[in-house]
Amino acid sequence: MSLLLVGLVGGFLATVYARQAFVAPGPLPQEKAVFIPRGSGIDQIAETLERNNVISDRLLFVGAVHVLGRSNDLKWGEYLFPRNVSTAEALAIIIEGRSIEYRLTIPEGLTSEQIVGRLRDNEVLTGEIARVPREGSLLPETYRFTRGTTRQQMIDQMTQHQTRLLQQIWNRRAQDLPIRSAEELVILASIVEKETGRADERARVAGVFINRLNRRMRLQSDPTIVYGVVGGRGTLGRPISRADINQLTPFNTYQIDGLPPTPIANPGRAAMEAVANPARHRDLYFVADGTGGHAFAETLEQHNRNVAQWREIERNRASPEAVRDRTSADILPAAPAVPAARTTPAGRPTR
Template identity: 45%
Template sequence: MKWVLRILLVVLVLVVIAASAGFAGLQWFQGKINAPGPMAGSDDQIVMVPRGSGVIRIGQQLESAGLISDSRLFRLAARYEGLDSSLKAGEYLIPADASMVDILELMHEGKVLLHPIQVIEGSTVAQAFRAIEAADFLSGDMPELPEEGSLLPETHAFTRGTSRQEVVQTFMRYQDELLDEIWPQRQDDLPFDTQGEAVILASIVEKETGGLGDEDLVAGVFINRLNRGMRLQSDPTIIYGISKGERLMRTLSDGREVQRGLFRSEIDRETPYNTYQIDGLPPTPICNPSEAALRAVLQPAESDYLFFVADGTGKHVFAKSNAEHNRNVARWRAVERERRRAEGN
């Protein structure tokens, strides 16, 4: 019996030793995969994980970049954490002190870098397209220009490699969704019947106000004028007809180009976009109107105003009669003259 007990004691000792070794090995493994990476104390790094990359390829890429010490250990960590088949492709900002587990969780959750693209309020489709085309983190060719005014001015974030076609469709989709939301809430008896006409008028409101907060009042003026059969008489529509929304420029004697205003001959010339000469709305929008401008033309401020002009503070002063309006214009021109004198000094 003594030999049996001795054998059992030896087996028990071996089991204890094996368990201790296994526990120590597990402790070592967990310590390694949760420890800060070899780049700790240096700068964070951007890593682009291509589509279709598996855990082996990702580990090798991270090891080559110096962000982990051992790609094989990274693979074992992924299996241990149950994340080896759920790592997502994309562009990641990896903190220099990130552990293997930190990196695995980052890629499992798909916390990729996002890059903003902005369509500016009052920009034309062509101007917005130039910004989208210049974004070097996007891929693919530019699509054909959509209709003027069809991109909702906002800022949206996209991952590296997003196609330019998708970016354009995103801004167009948000425009459509907004119009579908607010169109049923419009006031009764507006002087237009379609969403397209609402966008045209909103684009004029946008260019007249510049997003400074008078949208509902300016929209109310235009609504009142349309209801009375009066012409809109909006300078930005003429400019769009001349330059498609680009600034009008003139060349000085020294060769410098400066922005100019409208010539009298341009105001007197009848074109489809000259709202001093045509009745109703121009044939298309003249820019991409903001949400505020779109809402303003569907819910304009109620007033008896028929005229407005800049007041020198970035906003407008409104008038019910032409005589009152002429006095406001005279005051605005005096402000302009004073500014020019100050600039000359």
């Protein structure tokens, strides 16, 4: 009887101690992020928490998991534990799966190669990307992910979002567009995306290109020159030269009729919506106006006046040497087969 009594008392005291220790403030001096790898068992999780000073007694953690019957509810992930978190609170965080979320914003107008580069530079993502996705197949937006997400998973997610959104936009497009497929919509949207970063101009710029396609005029868009020269690298690193304008590439819309064979970037939702339902007007030309936007024109005569105004703005901004050396595509060719609708990188907001 004495031994039984001692045992009961000892068990009661041990239970009281364990309960108090379970909810007591822990040893963590300040909040800390701890990553629990996929596939970790109870013992591995407890060891990780103790090693990172989140809890002081791994046996207490393991015992509580078994007593509460939550051994199948523990989730892997990266968790942020607050200062002096108790063992009970730490266990609740892991059971609820409150993993740290990261955000990655992919700006509109990046090429697939540039997007892959950003994913490879991200130190939270893991794994390799099998191949650079085809141009225009990724949707630029802000993506949320947790530590342990692979780079290929991010690519797959961007592809799925683009496929789903493109089908929705294609289904509600204007029916009289000179565009034969959803792929052609993305091609033109990528040009619109590179031509203007202003939300209030996208539909109007899209309308200019639609008008030119309807009249079988060449698009003569500067960004297509750049893509034809550098491809997926995206930027030329210098002003467009006369040689660039005259260089025949599959993408140079100064030299080819109609649309390029593929998109020249990954357009965002707004650019695709603009092409699907462009502004209705008679404009055939546009040029930078010095304010970050563009001056539009219906006639070549009006456009040339706008170009002259832009050149004057350039002269006032730059040194005489810079103006003399710059051979932008805003300068009309001496004898163009088709009048040009174009702008310059200097006239667009920096992305």
